[in-house]
Amino acid sequence: MNFPDHSNIPVLAMGAEDLSHFYHAQHNAPNRPFGVHTYKDSEFSHCINGQYWLYPYQDIGLIGIRDFTIEKDFISHSRLNDMLSLEYVLSGGSDMELNHNTVLSDGIPRTYLTHYGPAGRQTRFHKSTETIRGLGLWMNTDKLITMFQPEFDHLPATIQEQLQSKNDKVFSTHLSKPIKDTLETILAMPFEHHMAGIYLQAKITELLFHTFNGFYQLKHGPGEGAQISHHKAKALAFVLQSINNNLAVPPDIDWLAKETGLSRSNLLNTFKASVGMNLSDYLLQQRMESARSFIRSGKNTVLETALSVGYQDQSAFGRAYKRYFGHSPKNDRP
Known part of the structure; x- marks a missing residue:
């Protein structure tokens, strides 16, 4: 993935204290070029193997694109005032x-929607060996509403409250296939430099x-606020742990x-219903993500990696x- 690479421009490293300050500073300087950030020269470069990019979205806010493995524990904080x-x-x-x-990572593909008031804060607890692929959007709510003009009557009440700054809880739902496909195309960025910037704007809009x-469908779907039972939640946690801990020889269904x-x-x-994909697809995803983490670390041969995730044949x-992934191991x- 290659984005425009400008020098001597403001960038935001993960862990910087104030995302909203960065957004407002850029908004007040419309003729100033925007940059993207990788961890190459940041204080966190020794903690991460992979890349993180920051890029503007229209005049609405910021895009944070993540595709890396954590090599050393660290904590990042961001203040998100009125975003x-x-x-x-x-x-x-x-x-x-x-x-x-508190939102505990369970490896399940999800979307999290949160409104931050005047003292909003986001904290991430990064642990060694974790792999992260995804994207964050931090936006001015009023400008987002002006641009997309959502039909509030067709949205679940919880999402309406988030958009109207009346709710600071976290709303989550699993990723739909169109969202997953769009995220994958963003991470696979087929363009470079100026074309990459134009492409990214279009893909974020999509x-x-x-x-x-997806939010509209929730209004007419399984029921607003529908939750699985406590027993099923415990069962799901057990299944996820059993799969994640036994990728080489996964448990029988x-x-x-x-x-x-x-x-x-x-x-x-x-x-x-909970994870948003079949169990077999989830197993494949975890095997491939784990394999890529091993390969990127440079500590395992391809054959060793293959065996560790359940493949007896390297080919x-x-x-x-x-x-x-669209390319070979x-x-x-590195």
Whole structure:
């Protein structure tokens, strides 16, 4: 992924204290070029293997694009005064505190919507070996509403309150396929320099259209605020942990069903409804993300990596890796 690379321009490293200050400073200097940030020269460069970019979106706010592995524990803070954030977790993730609401990472692809008031704060607790792929949007709420003109009557009450600055809780929902596909195309950025900037603006607009459309569907979907039972929530946590800890030899579905006290069909339906993908697709995602983390670390051979995530044949692993990421494992070696 390659974005315009300007020198001597304001950039924001992860952990900088005030996102909103950065946004307002840029908004008041419209003729000043915007930059993007990688961790190459930042104080966190020794903590991260991969890349993080910051880029403006229209005059509405900022885009933070994440594709990296944590190599050393650290905590990042950002103040988000009177802003709305959308956090899209494609895979991996870190524990977060959004407006004093604790959100524990479970590896499930999700969207998190949060409104921040005058003293809003976002904290991330990054742990070694975590992989993070996703995108954050921090926006001026009024400008977002002016641009998209959402139909409030067609939105769930909780989202209406977020957009009207009446609710500082966290609203989350799983990622739809259109949102996942759009995020993947952003991370795979096929353009460079000026064209990359134009492409990104269009893709973020598309992402927000899909997001609002998903919110509209929630109004008429399974019911506003629908939650799975406590038993199913515990079962889901057990299934996720069992898969994530045993990628080389994943547990059998029938065994998982027996251990959780759910029927096979109930387990699979609960998993898909909560995670947003089939269990087999989730296993593939975790295997590939784990494999990429190992390969990027430079500590494992391709064969060792393949064996660690359940592939006995290096060629089969290479083909699966290329289908998933669009390139061979050797492209991700440091």
